[in-house]
Amino acid sequence: MDTKLLAVDYPALHIFWTMLELFLWILWFFLLFKIITDIFRSHDLGGWAKAGWLVLVIILPLIGVLAYLIARGQSMGKRDVEQAERSEAAFKSYIRDAAGTAPAGGGGGGGGGSHVDDLAKLADLKEKGAISEEEYQKAKDKLLA
Structure with a gap:
């Protein structure tokens, strides 16, 4: 009897909207953590600038995240690519060292x-x-x- 009431009180469209809100909420937190890690990873920002961005992103999250994406979104992608290249180079170096092979040649x-x-x-x-x-x-x- 209780399951019947629940199904009537919560129709399929409400389930869809709840799932959409949950998805957007998770996406928001992913973006927030991505920006916070980018703030700390950025070498072109000084300590006060990092602190300012961090306070803005935490105190006013919607405005702070949007402002950060507008101001530094393009360089954020470049830093991601550079980090991936450094990680790949370190991994290849580790493999070469572990295998005992020379870095050049076939x-x-x-x-x-x-x-x-x-x-x-x-x-x-x-x-x-x-x-x-x-x-x-x-x-x-x-x-x-």
Whole structure:
């Protein structure tokens, strides 16, 4: 009996509007946190400017967020791209260090032909005198192991 009353008192259109409001509320908080992290990540703002934007965004959230997006929205996207590039470069560097491969060239610990390329590079380094015979043998043994 109670479920019947609930269905009559809360029609489908109200459910739609409630879901829309919930979605917009979550979207608002996502945008608010995105802007707050951008304020702290921005290197071109001084301490007082960061504090001012933060107070504006927290005290007057609607006006503060809209003002921030209008004033700094384009540079916000550029900072996101730069951060993604730095993260990708750090990840690739970590993978190179963990795999023990050189940063340049097509070789690098994965396929069958990569050992041949790495051995050729080692031989070339030995011929140029960049590494000694002992270093060459150690690196060769490590590659073939």
